[in-house]
Structures are given as structure tokens and as C-alpha cells.
Amino acid sequence: MLIAIFSAIESGFIYALMALGVYLSFRILDFPDLTVDGSFVTGGAVAAISIVNGVPPVLATFYALIAGFIAGIITGVLNTKGKINPLLSGILMMIALYSINLRIMGKPNIALLNESTVFNQIEGFWAKLGIDEFLNSILTALGADRLPGTWAVLIIMILVTIVVKFVIDYFLKTEVGLALRATGDNEKMIRSLSANTDNMKIIGLGISNGLVALSGAFVAQNDGFTDVSVGIGMIVIGLASVIIGEAIFGTKTIARATLAVIAGAVLYRIVLTLALRVKFLDTGDAKLITASLVIIALVAPKIIERQKEASRKRKKRAMLAEGGGADNA
Amino acid sequence: MLDVQNLSITFNEGTLDEKKALQHINLHMKKGDFVTVIGSNGAGKSTLMNMISGSLKPDIGHVKINEKDVTMLPEYKRSQYIGRVFQDPMAGTAPTMTIEENLAMAYARNKKRGLRIGVNKKRKQMFRENLERINLGLENRLNAKVGLLSGGERQALSLLMATFTEPNILLLDEHTAALDPARAELITKLTGEVVEQFGLTTLMVTHNMQQALDLGNRLIMMDKGQIILEVSGEEKKALTIEKLLHEFQRIRGKQMESDRAVLG
Numbered sequence: 001m002l003i004a005i006f007s008a009i010e011s012g013f014i015y016a017l018m019a020l021g022v023y024l025s026f027r028i029l030d031f032p033d034l035t036v037d038g039s040f041v042t043g044g045a046v047a048a049i050s051i052v053n054g055v056p057p058v059l060a061t062f063y064a065l066i067a068g069f070i071a072g073i074i075t076g077v078l079n080t081k082g083k084i085n086p087l088l089s090g091i092l093m094m095i096a097l098y099s100i101n102l103r104i105m106g107k108p109n110i111a112l113l114n115e116s117t118v119f120n121q122i123e124g125f126w127a128k129l130g131i132d133e134f135l136n137s138i139l140t141a142l143g144a145d146r147l148p149g150t151w152a153v154l155i156i157m158i159l160v161t162i163v164v165k166f167v168i169d170y171f172l173k174t175e176v177g178l179a180l181r182a183t184g185d186n187e188k189m190i191r192s193l194s195a196n197t198d199n200m201k202i203i204g205l206g207i208s209n210g211l212v213a214l215s216g217a218f219v220a221q222n223d224g225f226t227d228v229s230v231g232i233g234m235i236v237i238g239l240a241s242v243i244i245g246e247a248i249f250g251t252k253t254i255a256r257a258t259l260a261v262i263a264g265a266v267l268y269r270i271v272l273t274l275a276l277r278v279k280f281l282d283t284g285d286a287k288l289i290t291a292s293l294v295i296i297a298l299v300a301p302k303i304i305e306r307q308k309e310a311s312r313k314r315k316k317r318a319m320l321a322e323g324g325g326a327d328n329a
Numbered sequence: 330m331l332d333v334q335n336l337s338i339t340f341n342e343g344t345l346d347e348k349k350a351l352q353h354i355n356l357h358m359k360k361g362d363f364v365t366v367i368g369s370n371g372a373g374k375s376t377l378m379n380m381i382s383g384s385l386k387p388d389i390g391h392v393k394i395n396e397k398d399v400t401m402l403p404e405y406k407r408s409q410y411i412g413r414v415f416q417d418p419m420a421g422t423a424p425t426m427t428i429e430e431n432l433a434m435a436y437a438r439n440k441k442r443g444l445r446i447g448v449n450k451k452r453k454q455m456f457r458e459n460l461e462r463i464n465l466g467l468e469n470r471l472n473a474k475v476g477l478l479s480g481g482e483r484q485a486l487s488l489l490m491a492t493f494t495e496p497n498i499l500l501l502d503e504h505t506a507a508l509d510p511a512r513a514e515l516i517t518k519l520t521g522e523v524v525e526q527f528g529l530t531t532l533m534v535t536h537n538m539q540q541a542l543d544l545g546n547r548l549i550m551m552d553k554g555q556i557i558l559e560v561s562g563e564e565k566k567a568l569t570i571e572k573l574l575h576e577f578q579r580i581r582g583k584q585m586e587s588d589r590a591v592l593g
Contacts, residue, residue: 182434
């Protein structure tokens, strides 16, 4: 159980990068970008094929980021210059990427089991620090019987995610960042303030898909393999993270919203892990569970709000009825 | 400052719905000119506005700002020179962003946007001083999201955003039409003040004849895509609504359609 939750949190932080990318397109640009399903795989494919061909893992991961960025830019160009509707631009790019990803990998899947990855490269150095022993001793003291193999992946991914979060927070406060946000909020207005909204969308989608591909590259390296079909439904997982995070942790400021997205990504993984432990459900049901989670996260706040409102009105009427009775008496 | 030469456009040319929206419009505005534009629906007022702002391109003719031909310049590039306030109070501001962020975006209009932080201490102070001038207490709500403001407050903020960078041209497109009378009066008063303070070259479309008479040093009346009357200076000061209606009847030989033209 502990190990299952541990690895859920671990992958939560890896997928958080993807969720942040989805947040940028879906929330900031108000652009439902389905490219994500393809660009996530592109990230894994580029990283895997580079590593297999001897590129240092950090550089391979960077290549993945660039590949995702380019994919996003193409979606943006299709939408802004080709005047294709946002949803369709994303779908077209997603389908095109399926073939492109196959071309990149040369075969439907690549194993990285005996290759060096960013994670196992760091683990050698990590072991000497003694952090694992320290954290595991705490867990033992707390009564855990089985312990995680290494904390390196989790802690590195937390650091990477936090850095990315702060970079996004900063960027969205710069002059360009403000114009980018306004493009999703009131396009007509920001165009009248001399911002090139086409470029804003293209850049925004580039960054978004860059993050998605980066996440894909980390996932491939952590799993030790990548497959051309791992991206199916990725956009929904991203949305689940964004929507769950926002519903629970709020969106008052940008910094709060990005934190909520990361927390949402982790929470999603934990909920999914727990759900899959139910006897009746098996791994094939993961996507059904994901879809259900999104639906619950979308519908539940509205029902709660409606009930609060109804109970407020009921109370008010009850009070008035009492007060009115007193007046008559 | 603003030169409009022989501007013409026909919509749906060659079909039954053909509409000559603008026919050979010529308009020259000197620096500091404040021109009010009136006319009934379909007279071409908004089309003229959109053509100057660049959201529409003319069939023939030229638009020049400061001697520079901007006829084919895309809207976003041209808006470095042009401040605009729209009719819809929701249109001029970004609702999920704060007051100071909105002002920061307006501040960046005539500059190149970079990776500097949009709202720094110095700018914040400047935004606060500017907000104090419109007297709505917004200077104390710099971090409030604009979506929380009332229509009148949003329009006042839009007006400030359009003007405080002192654009070459200010375009006001029926910017008080969607407000209640009290708010409309406030915005009209603010408009007069900021235009005078910065000496802005202003073109204002309005359906309110009284407003067209009260504001500005020149007035033009449009009908069927043409300018049919131009009044300025002392002559404009002496103008009344009755005289305007009479003029229209004399020129066009028919009653002005008063469906939306607010007479007083």
C-alpha cells in the first residue's frame, strides 16, 4: 500500500509537468489543445531514440522539450494562419504526430532498461548522500514494513516541477506573459493594445507542448520503455489534474493556480491508484476512472453550490416567515 | 495628424445585398482636433472607425497617421498609435486579470513587449496616480480582478487605458451607449477632461446628439456612407439639436430616422 502510494506521488510529479502544459493551453490561452496526446509521445520517443543512440540523457530530455515545442508551434500556425478551428488544429496535429512518432522511434516501442537515464545517472551520486537511508529510517520509525527503493526520482521531480512552476509564474507576469494571458481572456482588447495575438497563441502552444513532451521524456526514462500508444487520453489526464486541482485548491492568483495544478496531478495519481486497488476494477479501467473523475470534478462543485444557494434561500424564507408572524401579532 | 483620403468600401459587391458602406470619405484632423460623428444606423460611422483602427481594410483610399500611410498595416501594429474605447464595457478590459495588470498591458502598447515584469513598483505608483484622476476609488483596488467592477467602472478604466499613454489618435465608438444615464454622464465628463488634458486627437462616434454637441470642436454627420455635413468652431458652438435635424432634412429631403438617435 505504502509503496503503491509512493510511486503514485512519484508519477504525480512527473505528470505534473504535462498538467502545467495543459493548464497553459486550456486555461491561460482558452485553447482546448488535443496535440497533447501526440506531443507527450513525441517527448518520450525523441528522448528514447536519442538515449539509445548514445546521446547523454539530459541532452536527450532537452531535445524532447524542443520537439514538443515545435509540435505546439505547428498547431498554433494551423489555427492562426490556416484559420482552422482550435479543436480541429489539435486533432489534426495529434493524428499527424502518431505517424511522426512511429517514424522517430522506427518501431512501436523502445526499451530503455539497460540504458542510462537522467534518473539512474543521478542515483549513483544520490546513494552517497545518504538521503534515502535517512528518509527510510523515518518511515521505519513510523511503522512502515516495506520501503521505497530510492527517493531520488521523487525528489528530483519535485525540484524540477517547482522550478518550472516558478518560471511559469514569473513568465506570466512579464509584459509578454500578460499579453499571453489577455489573448485567452479578451483577444479583441489585447489586439487593440498592439499585441500580436497570433504570435501569442503560437508561443503559448509551443511552451505548453514543450512541457508536455518534457513530461513524456521523464515518464519514458522512469518507466524504462516507451510505446507509441502511451499518449492516448493524455489530454483528459491533464484536464483531470487541472480541474481537480482548481476545484480543491482554488485559482485566486496565477501562483496559486499553478500550485493547484501540480497538487491536482499528484492527487489524481493517488486517487487512480486507490481506485485500481478495488477488486472489481482492473488496469484497463484506468481511462474510465479518469473520465469519471473529470466528470465528478466538473459537476460536483456546481451541485454543492446549488445546494448551498437553495439552503440559503430556504433559511431566509423561514426567517422572514417567522419575522412576518411576529409583525402580525 | 489623421488623414483619411477617398476611403471607400462596398460589402457583398455584385450581390443583391450589395452595400456601399463608405463612399469616398475624406477627413483631415489636425493635432488636438476632437471630432464627433453622428448619423443614423448604417450610415457608415462604425465602418469608418474600424477602417481607421485597422480591423477592416478599405477597397480603395488611404489612412495616414502622422503622414505615415497605415492603410495596409495590420490592426495590432497600428494600435501603437491608436487608443480605443469600445461600446461594450466588457470589451476594453481583461476580466480575469487585475486592474494593475490591465493598466500594465495598456502601458506596453507603444513599447516593445519584453520579459520585464509588467507591474513593478514604479509603474504601480504611476498607475495609482492615473487612477486617482478618475476619482472612482480604483487606486485602492489595484489587485482586484477587473471582472468584479461595474460596467461604468470598467468603461472608466478602459478610457484611462486608452488615453494615459497619450496615443496619436483616440477612437471612441459609442463608448457611453451601454451605460445608464448617470454613468454615461460621468464617462462623458471624464472623456472631455482627459482629451483636454493630453490634447488628444479624438474621433468619437455617438448616437447621443447632445453629447455630440457638448464635446469636441468639430462635428460631422454621416448618411449612407457619406459625410453630409461638417461643422466646426463657433458654428458648432451655436448648433442645437433642432438645427441639426433641420439640416439633415434640408440636405437629405427626409426625416432623420430617430430609431436609435437619442435626441436629448
